[in-house]
Amino acid sequence: MQPTNTRDPDYYHKVVDCQWACPAHTDVPEYLRLIALGKYSDAYMVNRESNVFPGILGRVCDRPCEPACRRGRVEEKPVAICRSKRVAADLRDDITPRLPKAPAKKNGKRVACIGAGPATLTVANDLLPIGYEVVIFEQYAIAGGLMRTNIPSFRLPAKVLDEEIGYVIGMGADLRLGSPVASMRKLLDQGGFDAVFVGTGAPKGKELKLPGRNDTDRIHIGIAWLESVAFEHVDKIGERVLIIGVGNTAMDCCRTSLRLGAKSVKVMARKPRGFFKASEWELEDAEEENVEIIVNHAPKAFVVADGKLQGMNFERIEYVMDGTDIKDQRVVEEVFIPCDDVILAIGQENAFPWVERDLGIEFDKWDVPKIDKASYQSTRPGVFFGGDAAFGPKNIIWAVEHGHQAAISIHKHCVGTPLDERMPRGVNLQSRKVGMNEWSYKNDYDASARRLMPHVSLKDRFKRLNIEVELGFDAGRAAEEVSRCLNCDIQTVFHASLCIECDACIDICPTDCLTITTNGDEQDVVTRLKAPRLNPDQPLFVSGPLKQTSRVMIKDEDLCVHCGLCAERCPTDAWEMQKSWIKIPYAEDEARCQSEPALRRA
Amino acid sequence: MSFISKPKVANPSLPSNELGLNRRDYEGSMSTLCAGCGHDSVTAAIVQAAYELALPPQSVVKLSGIGCSSKTTAYFVAGAHGFNAVHGRMPSIATGANAANRNLRYIGVSGDGDSLSIGVGQLAHVIRRNLDMVYILENNGVYGLTKGQFSASADIGTKSKKGEANEQEPIDPVLLALALGASFVARSFSGDKEQLVPLIKAGLSHSGFAIIDVLSPCVTFNDHEGSTKSYAYVREHSEAPVAADYVAPQREISVSYAPGELLPVTMHDGSSVLLRKLDPDYDPTDRAQAAAYVQERAMRNEYVTGLIYVDQKRRDFHARANTTDAALNSVPFERLCPGAAKLPRILASFR
Ligand SMILES: Cc1cc2nc3c(=O)[nH]c(=O)nc-3n(C[C@H](O)[C@H](O)[C@H](O)COP(=O)(O)OP(=O)(O)OC[C@H]3O[C@@H](n4cnc5c(N)ncnc54)[C@H](O)[C@@H]3O)c2cc1C
Ligand SMILES: Cc1ncc(C[n+]2csc(CCOP(=O)(O)OP(=O)(O)O)c2C)c(N)n1
Ligand code: SF4
Ligand code: SF4
Ligand code: SF4
Ligand SMILES: [Mg+2]
Secondary structure, eight states: OOOOOTTSHHHHHHHSHHHHHSTTOOOHHHHHHHHHTTOHHHHHHHHHHHHSOHHHHHHHOOOTHHHHOTHHHHSSSOOOHHHHHHHHHHTOOOOGGGSOOOOSSOOSOEEEEESOSHHHHHHHHHHGGGTOEEEEEOSSSSOOTHHHHTSOTTTSOHHHHHHHHHHHHTTTOEEETTOOOOOHHHHHHHSOOSEEEEOOOOOEEOOOOOTTTTSOSOEEEHHHHHHHHHTTSOOOOOSEEEEEOOSHHHHHHHHHHHHTTOSEEEEEOSSOGGGOOSOHHHHHHHHHTTOEEEOSEEEEEEEEETTEEEEEEEEEEEEEEETTEEEEEEEEEEEEEEOSEEEEOSOEEOOOTTSOTTSSOOBOTTSOBOOOTTTOBOSSTTEEEOTHHHHSOOOHHHHHHHHHHHHHHHHHHHHTOOTTOOOOOEEEEEEOEEETTEESSOOSOOOOOOOOOOBOOHHHHTSSTTOOSBOOOOHHHHHHHHTTOOOTTEEEEEOGGGOOOOOHHHHHOTTOOEEEEOOOOHHHHGGGSSSOOOOTTSOEEEOOOOTTTOOEEEEEGGGOOOOOHHHHHOTTOOEEEEEEEEEOOOHHHHHHHSOHHHHHHO | OOSSOOOSOOOTTOOBOTTSOBGGGGBOSOOOSOTTOHHHHHHHHHHHHHHHTTOOGGGEEEEEOSSHHHHGGGGBOTTSEEEEOSTTOHHHHHHHHHHHOTTSEEEEEEEHIIIIITTHHHHHHHHHHTOSEEEEEEEOSEETTTTOEEOTTOOTTOBOTTSOBOOSOOOOHHHHHHHTTOSEEEEEETTOHHHHHHHHHHHHHSSSEEEEEEEOOOTTTSOSTTOTTSHHHHHHTEEOSEEEEEEOTTOOOOOOOOTTTEEEEEOTTSOEEEEEESSTTOOTTOHHHHHHHHHHHHHTTOEEOEEEEEOSOSOOHHHHHTOOSSOGGGSOHHHHSOOGGGHHHHHHHTO
């Protein structure tokens, strides 16, 4: 095998599993260490740089980082990354002086953002400090998008939204509430904007066209219903509620129903549990509130008598499973389940009735706009899409990442440089050695188990709609939890020319990551690893030839616990522990490296 | 020295042996030796061998003298019995322990100073006794623990860290053992576990005294240029006339071989050691030839490694002394101690 090119910024980045999995590449281990030190404001700012909304995301992020977390591979449960983020937000001091500020002198460029959800807010966050004028058009009287209108306040309190949205708007965005954009043509023709960003989300809830659908007003579309609850147009529901679908929206609908007077809530699932779209933790939270999840029931008809919804008919299905795959299925019987209300939570779509189809903004055969996956530009130069509006419903952290990338594109568009010539990511490394066997990070493996999140008691939490259920970690519990982090960003850096092949590192490594063996092609080499390669997606490091025998040092990054013992036991410092910083470029970095003349020309 | 101990967390794919123990279960406490010390690799090889042989930890006795090498008994098989003797006196303690309980496995770990300087007299006699044990001599050419003075295994002309050359004749433990009639003589290198682990397993299965001279570089005091016990020098100057593979009892010998090329040796416990001849003229059962071969190579500055000599027929200490099969702690007191009344009769039998 060829020696691994560790200068490729992706090499060490991949080792930091959480950061690699995070769409916005938050430097998780760095902020977890700051939390351990009690430096909550610093931890908040590290978060904010990449994910913009630490307080919001620390509560409701989809947390793709946690299933990816290395800790989950060496033991059962990952680090509670998300809830630790909340601690940084909860315990921070006033950080307003540390926020980026818009310059007094603007650059003369105007950008329109449609919709005030997280995607738009990120675009504004990135463009305002480099001198753009940002005008945000929002149809409703309040900003936040689905975070405000759909995520229930018992998961995400309004105060947290107000604060973090306020930070962005406070930089000088021109937020125009109650201003729906009804015509893209008009905006493009008369707005006088240099670029337009569409962050209008995926506002259309999917329908379930079954007999009886239009015979009653007690069948609701989940996202529209949640929105009505958020705006206080709806404040009660019947005693028996059926929720159709088991995604995250369904979980919010069932828990909200319980707070509006429902006594019995059943979530009806077509398939077995392994096929649920909802995250494991959302299911747990719902079941803790005694929501019943009924599997293998396919909706057949709404039963309406005398103009009143009586219930629903379902087909009960039996599945023949082959491991985790469905091999066959058959209908066993038809069952009637009585109810007073039905909430449909079977998905959402983006919809653009206000975008004329002759503006050069092309749509595909499903009526979805054609968006470039790297630049987020539509087929009309200067018109960008991001968040759920771009590729359909995702989540907040993806909306943030789209926003960052779109901001870079908007800047490049405005200064007239090619959108595809983007600054590459970079990596910086710095030794963490502070003494013979001393490191400026805690390298001792902490064997303790994941801390549980304390909740408001079942007795108290239903008293008001907006009682936040999760209490958050206190400082002590947070310090304990973050010390479970393995510091995956403290990298093992190898210098082949120093190795004397003493085997000390091989012998000490607790998880058998290291091997010295003769080189060969990958298939051949992996058969000689000290431990089998369990996870081929994880990087394999291969050194250049070693001095004494021309063999190579191989490291399977998969299970390294970053204990630093290889470096401690190495007599020649051939292994070193170095902190990696993955440099993720933002619009601000693009602006800084932009040459002055180019700016003027544009 | 590391301040943290090796995390208990292990690779989930780590296999277990017949006892349900994995390799990590055969580790001991954290080494306090210098980073990169050859002795730590020998420790790792012992751990591997004990795991692969599925030794019940409580059936193992670890014995040593004084020196960095002698410290290492603390670093493997935490559940074993152990005794740190005074400098060079481990063979006496081993003899006493083995006399009292022949049913345990005895692993002695010593250094070139412990064995060849202060303890050479003890070593000589334990070899002659053919005591059933594995004696691992971690040979680095210096007194590591007392900061690098030449030991009795230092070669003529080898240089100290400060540059002085040694002028005294070295004692080669392999030649010493051959001369004194050891029944299992091997040499290996701490940096070559593929060779060392099967040798330790074979030594543990051998009935009688098995000595393994392991060249085990001292990174701090004897790994410089001009040293004949450095990693680089040993790698450059080692050669094995035979390769030894260990085959557990009840396992079929599955390799096919041309006659004369491979020599299976059946051990006392039913296991076998397959000796693959790398030098077709070498015969590891011919004591005189082995000694001549080692000596001749030594003159050419070469270390002969591998299983150099093995003799399965020589009777061990217990067989010669015609002792009871049982461990003495399982023999009823009345039988163990005939009592004052019987003493005159016993004495009379010697008249
Ligand atoms: C019930 C539910 C629960 C969810 N829970 C989570 C969760 O726990 N964690 C998570 O990460 N994600 C969650 N999501 C998804 C997440 O909320 C969205 O992915 C995210 O908000 C998308 O952000 P966005 O900026 O693209 O658009 P949105 O948040 O949808 O914002 C779009 C904004 O545009 C406005 N708008 C639309 N059209 C126009 C127009 N023509 N003119 C002016 N304004 C307009 C809308 O009013 C809205 O304010 C959830 C979604 C739902 C439905
Ligand atoms: C009776 C006695 N004499 C001298 C010493 C000092 N001493 C301690 S270790 C040692 C030499 C150890 O050398 P070696 O056996 O080669 O072990 P190494 O440290 O090299 O592994 C000596 C001379 C002692 N401890 N006891
Ligand atoms: S152990 Fe820490 S650094 Fe590693 S993936 Fe988990 S949270 Fe990230
Ligand atoms: S830091 Fe080194 S010793 Fe520790 S697990 Fe990783 S490779 Fe192994
Ligand atoms: S401990 Fe250092 S010198 Fe020894 S094998 Fe490992 S990297 Fe090489
Ligand atoms: Mg020594």
